[in-house]
Structures are given as structure tokens and as C-alpha cells.
Amino acid sequence: MKEGPDISQVATLIGDPARANMLTALMAGKALTAGELAGEAGITLPTASGHLRKLETGGLILARKQGRHKYFTLAGPEIAHLLEVLMGFASARGHLRTRTGPRDGALRGARVCYNHLAGEAGVQMFDAMMAREYLGLAAQGLTVTDSGRRFVTDLGIDLDGLQAKRRPLCRECLDWSERRSHLAGSLGRGLFELMLRENWLEKTPGTRIVTFRPSGLKRFTDLFGPPPPL
Template sequence: MKDGPDIARIGALIGDPARANILVALMSGKALTATELAAEAGITGQTASSHLKKLMEGGLLTQAKQGRHRYFALSGPEVGATLEAIMGLAARKGHLRTRTGPKDPAMRAARVCYDHLAGDMAVRIFDSLQARGFLQVSSDKGGIGLTTAGESFVTDFDVDLDRLTAGRRPLCRACLDWSERRNHLAGSLGAALLDRFQEEGWLRREKNSRIVNISAQGSNELKKLFPLD
């Protein structure tokens, strides 16, 4: 075996259909119980416990106890980003689930990707920030960052940049959107913007779902705030 990161172990953990369903259910960023995850995966509680143990041991999930209940969540944003990237790869290669329904267009329009916005509106926001010179590619690190003008823009939108930059998490990160197949904004700034949009009342997350409903007023305000030619 070659030295280096063991991607085979991660691939095996994610590759099981039941575990994949569990991980996708947690992409909403909300912690769920073993019973709820068993229902999402279509398996028994005993089987779910076995899968959850493996995901915990693999470092993909964390667990918190509250009273008699145990809640499970993705261990961090990098796990959510990895799942979104794999979903994008699956979509590009034609590996799609054949079952579609009324929720499919809504998922593509706007959804939560762990703790930030994904979908059509999220891609628009990323494109607008980049087109207006608020985001730039960092050639030395291969990532993205805010320009001086971009810092002023998000500060004017009441985002506390000092608090975000003081944290250990990257401020900006490009996350490949599985449905649009282009980038949306992740990182601590992506999460902060989603929080601000909710504070403004422009969007509302559906209960027990990753779907985000954007109001008519919210759509107008977001398009004004993030215009595209």
C-alpha cells in the first residue's frame, strides 16, 4: 500500500448506500437522532447504530447527548464540502437517482449545504461577487479571498469580518455546486451570509429539509444586492 492519506477507507464509509443516505440527511447542518437517521436511510434502528458507529470511528460524524437522546451531526464543514463535491461528480458523470418529484426543482433553486447556501441563487451570489471584483483567486494558496472592496461590501452588510477572520476556519472557500456544476461560496463568510439573509427574513428553511424557500421580496433584494449583467 502506498504511503499517504487512506482515501479507500473514506470511500468505503461513504460508499455504502445506507451510510450515504445518513450523511446526506445531515447535510442540512441539523443534528438528528439515530431513530430519525434510520428512517432517512430506510433501515432498522439496530442497523443504523452499527453504521453510525463506523461513521463516528471514521471521523465523519460527531455525537452530542441531551437528556436521554443522542444527536449526530457531520464532524465539520469539510465533510459537507466533500459530500457536495461527490454529488457534483456523480451528477456530471450521469449517476443520478431516477426518482424525481416536486421537491427536486426546489432543491436545485436553493438549499442548505451544511451551513451555507447552495443552488441557483448561491451560484448567482458567487458570480456577482467575482464579477464586481469583491472576490479574487489567491495564486499563492490556490484559494479565493476578499478584496479590499469586497471587505467593505460585506462589512456594509453588517457582517463582522473581525470575528470571522479571528476563527480557525477559512473565510472564503469555493464549493462546487452539484446541481449548477459551478461554484458557490462556502467558508465562514458563506455561513455568515446565510445567517444574515435569514435575519433579514428573505429566506426560510423548510422544516426537516435542506430546501430553502426564498420569498418574492427576498429574491428581489438578493438580486439587487448581488446583480449580474
């Protein structure tokens, strides 16, 4: 294509296996150092530094210096959304880099997608909120209904504060394992942070997996219907 966006530049950046591994590691929403990302990619630190410069120049990641260390994060939720869609496309066509194992089921059950809940649990929450008409579709896309405003406010979420942010309040994100939508945007992040803050679930170190505590699982079930299998 001679005019319009040049997708080949972005595709080249993501297409390298080492860079793809580093980007996937950052999908957990945690800032990581170059050394940590080198370990994720299975490469040396000097090689990782070169890859990180390319990703930063390409606008896929951000670097933040804190003290003597430099930390890297995804450049924003739109990058996470792009990666999630690519993962779904690859998974649907059998392009899997490792054999499935015990962790695969847990990853599909509930995981973090940058800053919101994904997997079977995330899809279940989205479906429940649509069925109960807490969310609706309008000309501008996904929106929070009046009953939805009351619901999230009763949970203790500052909806007005979320709406004041520059990011979209709510947005559909195509789940790579379920190939259906889960909830992203400021509201998706707010609900996930609520679950962490109130100890519904906990993150599994070194992975994107999140695990529900028994009390949190009951709360999730009460609000959003059947939970993901344990």
C-alpha cells in the same frame, strides 16, 4: 497505493447506501438523532446505530449528547465539501437514485449545503461577488478584497469576528447541480445566516430546500443580480 492516505477507508464508509443516506440528511446542517437518521436511511434503529458508530469512528460525524438524547452532525465543513463534490460527480454521470420531480427543481434552485447557500442562488451570489470584485484570487486562494470588506460590513456582518475563527474565511465549494462554484467558508456561512436572520428566505422542513420570501428575493436580486427561478 502502498504509501500515502488510504482513501479506500473513507470510500467504504460513504459507499454504503444507508450510510450515504444518513450523511446526505446531515448536509442540511441540522443535528439529528439516531432514530431520525434511521428513518432517512430506511433501516431499523439497531442497524442505524451500528452504521453511526462506524461513521463516528471514521471521523465523518460527531455525536453530541444533550439530556437524554444523542445528536449527530457532520464532523465539519470539509466533510460537506467532500459529499458535495461526490454528488456532482455522480450527477454528471447520471447516477441518480430517484426520478426527478417538482422538488428537484427547487433543490437545484436554492438549498443549504451544510451551513451556506448552494444551488443556482448560491452560484449566482458567488459569480456576482467575483464580478463586482468583492472576492479575488490570491496565492493562498480565494480572498476578500477591500471593496468586499466594505460590502459585507455594510450588510451588518462582523468580518473581523469571522476572520478570528479557525475556519477559512472564504472558500470555493463545487456545486453538485450547477457544477460551478458557490461560496463556502466562514463568510459563506455568515451570509447565509444573515439571510435567515433577516427573513430573506426560509428552510423547508425535512429537506435541504430553502425558499426566498418576496422581500428577500428583491433584496437578493438588488445585491446579486438575477434570482433563481421560482
